Amino acid sequence: MNAVLTPATLDRPLIDAAFLANPYPTYRALREAGPIHWSEEFFGGAWLLTRHADVAQLLKDPRFSAQRTGAWVNDREDARGELADFQRLFARALLFLDEPDHPRIRKVMNAGFHPAVIQQLAPHIAQTVTHLLDQVANLDSFDFIEAVARPLPVRVITMLMGIENPQQHDFMTWSDDLATFIGTPQPTREQARRAQSSLLAMSRYLETLLARKRQTPGDDLTSRLVQAEAAGEIHGSAELLAQCAMLLFAGHETTRHLLGSGLQTLLAHPEQWQRLQQEPALLPGAVRELLRFDSPVQYTGRRVTTDLVLHGQQLRRGDLVLPLIGAANRDPARYAQPDTLDITRNDGPSLSFGSGPHVCIGAAITRMEAEMVFGQLLKRWPDLRLADAEPRWIRNPLYRGLEALPLTHAA
Ligand code: HEM
Numbered sequence: 001m002n003a004v005l006t007p008a009t010l011d012r013p014l015i016d017a018a019f020l021a022n023p024y025p026t027y028r029a030l031r032e033a034g035p036i037h038w039s040e041e042f043f044g045g046a047w048l049l050t051r052h053a054d055v056a057q058l059l060k061d062p063r064f065s066a067q068r069t070g071a072w073v074n075d076r077e078d079a080r081g082e083l084a085d086f087q088r089l090f091a092r093a094l095l096f097l098d099e100p101d102h103p104r105i106r107k108v109m110n111a112g113f114h115p116a117v118i119q120q121l122a123p124h125i126a127q128t129v130t131h132l133l134d135q136v137a138n139l140d141s142f143d144f145i146e147a148v149a150r151p152l153p154v155r156v157i158t159m160l161m162g163i164e165n166p167q168q169h170d171f172m173t174w175s176d177d178l179a180t181f182i183g184t185p186q187p188t189r190e191q192a193r194r195a196q197s198s199l200l201a202m203s204r205y206l207e208t209l210l211a212r213k214r215q216t217p218g219d220d221l222t223s224r225l226v227q228a229e230a231a232g233e234i235h236g237s238a239e240l241l242a243q244c245a246m247l248l249f250a251g252h253e254t255t256r257h258l259l260g261s262g263l264q265t266l267l268a269h270p271e272q273w274q275r276l277q278q279e280p281a282l283l284p285g286a287v288r289e290l291l292r293f294d295s296p297v298q299y300t301g302r303r304v305t306t307d308l309v310l311h312g313q314q315l316r317r318g319d320l321v322l323p324l325i326g327a328a329n330r331d332p333a334r335y336a337q338p339d340t341l342d343i344t345r346n347d348g349p350s351l352s353f354g355s356g357p358h359v360c361i362g363a364a365i366t367r368m369e370a371e372m373v374f375g376q377l378l379k380r381w382p383d384l385r386l387a388d389a390e391p392r393w394i395r396n397p398l399y400r401g402l403e404a405l406p407l408t409h410a411a
Contacts, residue, residue, distance in 0.1 A: 014041055015185065020395050023298065024339065027327035035311045042185040046301070046320040047313070052334035052351065054311075055323035060356035064302035064321060065098050067091070086196045089203055092239045093246035095358060102357060105243065108228040112160070112221035113361050121159055122368065128155050129372045133380060141387050144405040148373060149259035150252075156369060157251030161244070162220025163209060170205070171248060174198040179253045183398030199245065206244045210237070221247070255366045257296035257401025258287075259373055264405055265290055265341060266374065267386045272343050277378050286343035287370045292350030293341050298326035298400050300354060325351045326400065381409035 019026050030037055031050040039048055049055050058064050069091045090096065094105050132152060136142040150172060158166040181187050181195030210226060217223035225243055228234045234243070266273050266286070276282055304319040315321070329350045330338040336347065353360035360366075377384055387406035394403050 014039055015397050020397065021393055023326055023397070023400070024330055027324060027330060030324075031327055031331060036313050038313075042322055043320055046322050047310075047315060048299075049321060049323045050327045050331075052328040052331035055325060055328040055351055056355050058302060058321065058323050059300075059351075059354055059358065062099070063305050063308060065305050066096050066102070066302060066358060067098060068301045068303050068320065069096050083192055083196055086192075086199055088238070089199050089242060089245055092242035094243060094361075095246055095250070105234060105239070106357070106361070108225065108233050109221075109243065109361055112224050113365065115364065117160075118365050118368065121156070121365070124159055125152075125156055125369060126372050126376075128152060129369075129376050133376060137380075141406055141408040144263060144407050145256070145260050145402055146404070149256045149263075149402075149405070152259065152369060152373065153252030153255035153366075156255075156365065157248060160220065160251070160365070161222045161247060162213070162218045163222070167205065170201070171252070174202045175249050175253050178249050179399055180396065183396035185397065202245055202248060203241055206241055206248070210240065210244065251362060253399055254296045255362075255369055257399060258291060258366060258370055260402040260405050261294045261296070261391075261400065262287065262290035262370060263374065263377070263407075264386065264391050264402060265293060267384065267407075269341050272341060273378075273384075275343065276374070277382055280375060280378065282343055283371050283375055284367065285345070287367050287374070288349060289341060289343050289345050290370075291352040292329045292335070292345075294400055295325050295329055295350065295352040296400060297352065297354075298398055299324045323351075325354075384409045 014026060014030075027050065030048065035049065035051045035054055037048045037050070039046060042048075049058060069087055094102065094109060097105065129148070129152065132148045136147045151168065154166065154168050154171050158168075158171070175198075177191075177194045177198035181191050184191060187195075209222060213220075213223045213226045217226060222244060225234060225240055229237070229240045234240050266276070272286070276286055299322045302321050302323070304315045304317055304321060307317055308315050328334070329352060332338050334347075335345070353363040385408050387408045388404075391405070392403040394401050
């Protein structure tokens with residue numbers, strides 16, 4: 001066994017403006033310096049994992065627990081009491097559970113994401129894409145994020161959950177507040193308060209929805225969850241509410257970024273955009289490559305459940321570990337020429353949807369959305385162009401995506 005080393009604490013801040021604009025040079029330097037580093041910048045201190053093999057392995061290793069919402073709440077003295085509701089509402093969500101609760105709830109949710117369910121939604125999603133594009137068809141230029149990438153995922157998740165007349169604007173604001181808080185390693189008190197009040201507003205909305213679905217169930221995911229609660233597969237209304245809140249949130253922030261940065265990347269590589277026009281069958285592979293190239297989720301987190309040594313470092317029970325998905329996806333030990341976008345790349349899926357028991361449940365529906373959007377754009381506006389030379393990235397190290405994406409096309 002390797003000798004235990006003193007923690008390889010990073011000697012300079014990781015997160016600055018240059019990192020937020022382009023984290024990949026920093027990831028490369030970290031990966032080359034070693035497979036594991038200690039950083040004080042994340043939640044009062046966390047281990048960062050940089051290699052593909054380690055990230056993939058850790059996500060399957062039961063010695064690392066998914067229960068980590070405390071990192072957002074308990075480690076922050078000033079916010080401790082104030083964020084109790086946040087903890088109460090989020091900690092029971094699938095994403096943060098281990099065995100035996102995780103497989104019990106995942107089984108219920110899997111049925112709601114069955115390929116047959118997704119196929120049923122397909123024509124409705126295609127229609128929604130067409131409708132959103134129609135609305136900008138007569139404009140010389142438009143912001144793709146505002147016109148398509150932001151509204152589409154909300155509509156899809158609300159279709160899936162059986163939410164009629166969704167309060168789309170509210171959903172997007174709630175989700176933005178949550179993403180800002182969760183994705184900021186050292187959030188301000190104001191960011192924490194906004195996240196909590198948005199989560200409370202979301203849960204009030206969901207309680208009304210759940211009451212309606214209890215009375216008049218439909219053929220949708222929310223009704224399925226309500227029925228699972230009645231059958232004892234979901235334990236109580238707090239657990240039920242947590243799953244709905246997580247779905248409403250997880251379902252759109254991430255997809256928005258895939259659509260936005262994916263399209264930006266394609267248009268910045270015109271030869272690959274043209275290749276897709278000639279060979280639309282390459283589209284599914286192109287979406288997979290866009291996910292690898294710029295993962296919308298740049299890292300996830302786990303808690304160490306037992307003292308252990310990893311790559312010569314002593315990890316203690318309770319330590320937080322952040323597997324850097326963004327770094328793993330560009331690991332040259334796993335992908336040839338990892339910094340090159342290649343829509344014909346054929347070396348397996350990336351870690352953008354995670355791996356192991358918590359692998360993203362929404363992966364198929366997200367990929368379908370992206371294929372429909374890019375497919376319709378390629379047909380409709382082959383001359384689509386970026387209107388801004390410099391992409392405007394949101395200032396969030398967890399979620400990588402664009403604030404705006406101005407485009408032009410000949411109507
Ligand atoms: C580009 C879009 C998306 C990306 C990049 C993404 C990424 C991820 C990742 C990395 C995980 C695993 C996290 C971990 O292991 O800690 C995850 C889990 C999850 N995702 Fe996604 N996601 C996307 C879209 C969606 C959509 C559209 C939905 C819902 C409709 C969704 C729902 C979930 C849920 C419920 C989990 C938790 C699964 C579990 O814990 O068993 N995601 N996602």
